Amino acid sequence: MLDSLTWWMWGIIALDLAVAAAAICVMRYGAGLLFGVDTKDELAEKDNYAFGIALAGGMAAVALILAGVVSGEASVQWSAELGTVVIYAVVGLALLKIGILINDAIIFHRFSIRDALGEKNIAAGTVQAANLLALGVLINGAIGWAEGVGWQSLLSVAIVFFLSQIVLLGVTRLRSSIYARRHDGARLQLAIEGGNAALAIRYAGHLLGTALAASSASGMVGYLPGNALEFAILYGTWLAWAVVLAVVLSALSIIAQRVVLLGIDVVEEVDNQRNIGVAAIEAAIFIGFGLIITGVLG
Secondary structure (H helix, E strand, O other): OOOHHHHHHHHHHHHHHHHHHHHHHHHHHOHHHHHOOOHHHHHHHOOOHHHHHHHHHHHHHHHHHHHHHHOOOOOOOHHHHHHHHHHHHHHHHHHHHHHHHHHHHHHOOOOOHHHHHHOOOHHHHHHHHHHHHHHHHHHHHHHHHOOOOOHHHHHHHHHHHHHHHHHHHHHHHHHHHHHHHHOOOOOHHHHHHOOOHHHHHHHHHHHHHHHHHHHOHHHHOOOOOOOHHHHHHHHHHHHHHHHHHHHHHHHHHHHHHHHHOOOOOHHHHHHHOOOHHHHHHHHHHHHHHHHHHHHHHO
């Protein structure tokens, strides 16, 4: 016979999995609102691989957000648990939509990622997927940091989301600066618009590694809700640690790349020859150090 505690536990698990499955399905059928296109037309009629990559990133991001919700302490009542997961699922989808708009209008402001996706630009699809995955990682960390469903917890998740845009923008500008220095002022964004998937993969790895490292800032700053001044100090400290960890990740990864890829001209291979294999190695190094930093500090 199953006791009441066992029934409660299995009920919580069933609720969490049901909401997670529903949210991922909503992501598929609601992606038209998220990306501003007809998903069935893009996937089935146009065979748009770039859009498929971006949508896959969005689905994984939703899963990351919900994983952050269900990994915390479960509510005593099933109804409360259901409400918590549903609220964060809705908030997560809304934040991802905002993230897409910010990525298109501010971070990648020199061309329209949405238009590039419509043109089956796999590089643009990779960039969009990486952005969504990075947001999923950061929102996951924020949910674990400010555990709960009160207004302060939801506000904290939203604030960390917007602060994380500063970090992601910084990574993009860093990669753009490196590319411009290597190519006499040429623009990284225009190279991605031109379909250089190798550059997009390297960028995606740097972005995801940075998101992992920055999310570890939650492990360096205790979440202590207070008055407005205390909140400002709290979030300022979080942002400072996120930036520091992003810089540490970049430095360690660049050093490791020079050792691992010794004797290989990465500029020629990735930037000019569009060598996806070399780009994937660089991306893996960024993500690897991100995971290590998360393991040590998170």
